[in-house]
Amino acid sequence: VKEDGKNHFQFYTPGMNEAQSRKIRLEIGLRRGLKNGEFTVYYQPQFNIHSDELVGVEALLRWEHPEFGNISPAEFIPLAEESGLIVPLGEWVLYEACRQNKAWQEAGYPFIRVAVNVSSRQFQQTSLVEAIRRTLEETGLDPQYLELELTESIIQDSKHAISMMNNLKAMGVHLSIDDFGTGYSSLSYLKLFPIDSLKIDRSFTSNIFADTKDMALVSTIIAMAHNLELKVIAEGVETQEQLQFLQQGLCNEAQGYLFSRPISPEEIAVIFDDKAAV
């Protein structure tokens, strides 16, 4: 037995083993977590930046792991995608978000959209359309108050993507392209896909005043979206200066820490109450 534990472990690359064991435990934990109610949905407000109206919220998953504590979706979503658990997990988020939005409506609050992230793995499955139809029926939410956020990665199979989107549009659901501009994809899909809006990725928004090229890209994305009759929303807005730039550029909507972090449904109700009190 070596006295120097450090040398001993160096040989077995402890960092790697720990990361691997965490990964495996998280992967196993996903299924249990879904069953045991360890997941919750937070909502990040989206505002019309010309009228200041609350127009929507984005549903974002949170996982309170019994052993590791709060885990970021950036870490567990890829694991859920690998294992396929993203399908039941995604259906759960969808149901929860629609149910919550309907509950706000029934409480008498102004009607807003709820945006739900759909991973490309979910989108590959034709059964997604039926799952969405069933969810809308069961929760009673009018389809126009549901928006699906799709990333450019769904374009891998554009025939399938177009037929899925057409089915969803026929139902009355809104479609947006998330993280727009980060997917290395061709722009020609914009004329083929029946989408309603583009979401400018945070990597562009946060760099507006740090890099003149990002500033040019943001202006160009907004202009292009308008020419294509698409709505534009900027994500990751953190400063007043960024907001002013987006307002002058006639971006339609924004979300980001400047307005609010993702918050609980109860905290969203407080925003509704505050707005009503003005």
Ligand code: C2E
């Ligand atoms: P996303 O869809 O791009 O979501 C935006 C992320 O940016 C969220 O991180 C949000 O909290 C964060 N964010 C919002 N405003 C700001 C800001 O002003 N500054 C900064 N620094 N960050 C901001 P979050 O909640 O950790 O989610 C990370 C990613 O995980 C999401 O990125 C999305 O890709 C994925 N995700 C979250 N929930 C779901 C889900 O239910 N289904 C699927 N498929 N993916 C999800």
Ligand code: CA
């Ligand atoms: Ca998103």
Ligand code: CA
């Ligand atoms: Ca995004």
Ligand code: CA
């Ligand atoms: Ca993003």
